[in-house]
Amino acid sequence: MEKLSISAIKEQLKEITSADDLRLANFREDSRKGVQQALLQWQRQQEKQQALVEKYQAMSVFEVAKKAQGFQAICGIDEVGRGPLAGPVVAAAVILNEDHTILGLNDSKQLSAHKREELVKEIKQNARAIGIGEATAEEIDQLNIYQATKVAMQRAIDHLAIAPDCLLIDAMVLENGLPQEKIIKGDARSVSIAAASIIAKVYRDEWMADYGEQYPAYGFAKNAGYGTKEHLQAIEEQGILPIHRKTFAPIKNK
Incomplete structure (x- = not known):
């Protein structure tokens, strides 16, 4: 029987997801270096995939526990933008489908911009409801960043199409009962x-990119409002903008 070409074997490996697949045994007996390299790559991909599955399961323990307690609309809440000198603080509230599987979820700061964009699509496909809330730079100055973050989180909850019956919040407590x-x-x-x-x-990054087009000297598309050298230099040369947080140093010292 004529051997499959190495390229044909690589194509078959793309289809194989189980270590029990009989084709693997045949490929392992193939002494060609290209086949063995392809098998090694397949094994590494399987291990990486398994690690993602295990991480996802580990990150689902809070949701599983709440579901066991009888909650049916468990909502995760987080914010971004507490530290920047400009722009709003933005919070999101997400109620995932019961049968969700979104491998690769992690703290957004640990992910590349490209990976975040990919995951946003998956989250939207696997969510029962998504709400987004903001607090402006002016509100941050009026309330302080901690209280403004709470406001943004509550607004995100209020924008959900489904009322949550339980909240999982990143390092915050909301006084909403x-x-x-x-x-x-x-x-x-x-x-x-x-x-x-x-x-x-x-x-928020998309929002700040829009500000970047409006105020190109400040580099908001790249720095998202954080105090980079370019941003601080623009403040010195161009001045303070309406979207700047006037209570944040070094702006408040001017």
């Missing part, structure tokens, strides 16, 4: 909070 759990570093420990983190990050 809903059952909730405050989870430290929740964006890396809960799939719902991680999903909210990614939604909020992509939304």
